Amino acid sequence: MTEHLKTSLNRRTVLQAATVGAVGVSPALRALVHAQGSDAPEKKEVKIGFIPLTDCASVVMASVLGFDKKYGVTIIPTKEASWAGVRDKLVNGELDFAHVLYGLVYGVHLGTAGPKKDMAVLMSINNNGQAISLSKALADKGAVDGPSLAKLMAREKREYTFAGTFPTGTHAMWMHYWLAAAGINPISQAKLITVPPPQMVANMRVGNMDGFCVGEPWNHRAIMDGIGMTANTTQDIWKDHPEKVLGTTAEFAQKHPNTTRAVMMAVLEASRWIDASLSNKTKMAETVAQKAYINTSVDAINQRILGRYQNGMGKTWDDPNHMKFFNDGAVNFPYLSDGMWFLTQHKRWGLLKSHPDYLGVAKQVNRIDLYQSVASAMKISVPKDAMRSAKLIDGVVWDGKNPAQYADGFKIKA
Numbered sequence: 001m002t003e004h005l006k007t008s009l010n011r012r013t014v015l016q017a018a019t020v021g022a023v024g025v026s027p028a029l030r031a032l033v034h035a036q037g038s039d040a041p042e043k044k045e046v047k048i049g050f051i052p053l054t055d056c057a058s059v060v061m062a063s064v065l066g067f068d069k070k071y072g073v074t075i076i077p078t079k080e081a082s083w084a085g086v087r088d089k090l091v092n093g094e095l096d097f098a099h100v101l102y103g104l105v106y107g108v109h110l111g112t113a114g115p116k117k118d119m120a121v122l123m124s125i126n127n128n129g130q131a132i133s134l135s136k137a138l139a140d141k142g143a144v145d146g147p148s149l150a151k152l153m154a155r156e157k158r159e160y161t162f163a164g165t166f167p168t169g170t171h172a173m174w175m176h177y178w179l180a181a182a183g184i185n186p187i188s189q190a191k192l193i194t195v196p197p198p199q200m201v202a203n204m205r206v207g208n209m210d211g212f213c214v215g216e217p218w219n220h221r222a223i224m225d226g227i228g229m230t231a232n233t234t235q236d237i238w239k240d241h242p243e244k245v246l247g248t249t250a251e252f253a254q255k256h257p258n259t260t261r262a263v264m265m266a267v268l269e270a271s272r273w274i275d276a277s278l279s280n281k282t283k284m285a286e287t288v289a290q291k292a293y294i295n296t297s298v299d300a301i302n303q304r305i306l307g308r309y310q311n312g313m314g315k316t317w318d319d320p321n322h323m324k325f326f327n328d329g330a331v332n333f334p335y336l337s338d339g340m341w342f343l344t345q346h347k348r349w350g351l352l353k354s355h356p357d358y359l360g361v362a363k364q365v366n367r368i369d370l371y372q373s374v375a376s377a378m379k380i381s382v383p384k385d386a387m388r389s390a391k392l393i394d395g396v397v398w399d400g401k402n403p404a405q406y407a408d409g410f411k412i413k414a
Contacts, residue, residue, distance in 0.1 A: 083196070128239075
């Protein structure tokens with residue numbers, strides 16, 4: 001190390017220590033320790049898979065803004081074509097981490113989504129910000145929400161097709177839940193298919209489906225292209241619902257604990273940066289819209305990330321419950337009850353044949369221990385309870401207390 005660098009480090013260390021005082025060690029100071037001590041990341045360069053969606057932003061911005069380097073790692077964001085591809089590459093080690101569907105991680109862990117492998121949810125990446133889109137053809141016949149869709153389907157009998165993005169994933173579960181809340185059985189009264197997010201709009205354009213659930217910007221893109229309308233946002237289904245997570249295999253987290261924590265810190269810092277200001281959100285939109293990431297126009301992204309919505313049928317509104325990446329740390333904690341909810345829906349729709357040990361599985365997968373250590377180092381508050389409750393669109397309350405009873409209690413199920 002050169003004398004100049006030593007002096008620079010020493011001066012910075014003194015300044016940081018003075019700033020932090022007796023409260024604790026700042027993340028930047030921890031990074032210096034990481035870089036020179038036994039806490040150094042075991043793997044310096046990591047590949048993080050992502051799908052072209054607005055909620056990949058914290059992974060992309062962690063790399064673009066250099067937050068990764070601050071914590072001693074280099075993030076290589078790797079654009080993937082489908083969630084099945086993300087699954088396969090995580091399982092075989094081609095990817096170290098991924099911006100990934102909550103239900104995909106659980107599906108792999110239990111073997112209901114293809115290959116079975118022990119998995120880890122490290123943190124939640126975002127809440128909210130997905131939507132249910134219906135085709136313009138349906139909307140022109142009066143189907144603009146769940147109840148009016150149910151009336152149309154009862155009146156005009158045919159096979160109705162709806163798309164999610166992965167069988168055990170969030171979008172498939174939101175679509176199932178939304179249809180059932182409107183009195184439509186998604187198993188017996190509709191056909192559900194799987195389509196990768198970037199292909200949703202093109203498939204609706206050629207008439208392959210009547211509706212879909214996907215993350216942004218593809219719902220807004222369908223409106224801009226004049227082929228679809230937004231029936232409901234997913235925050236209408238469940239306010240502040242869990243969405244994408246930072247996922248990896250249990251094996252990787254065990255073998256590379258320092259690397260895992262460093263990546264979590266970088267993504268958390270990017271999450272905090274995104275939510276810090278409107279100008280940051282705008283810069284984020286300009287960045288992720290680029291060809292290397294989402295490959296769409298900025299105006300397909302930059303309205304809904306600010307909560308400015310239109311449904312494609314003349315209605316506009318401001319939604320305070322739009323996509324959040326940090327929200328003072330409330331977004332990122334990996335609640336056990338969030339993971340358990342997806343298992344209840346997997347059981348409800350026949351993806352699981354019997355009740356799993358809901359809490360036991362969630363404790364295996366959701367790495368609250370790692371999250372707490374990282375949050376503590378970054379002075380991010382952590383909730384006292386690993387369970388949370390919410391009332392969903394059908395009026396049913398989920399609190400995680402009796403998951404088997406909850407899963408079996410729905411009138412409409414497989």
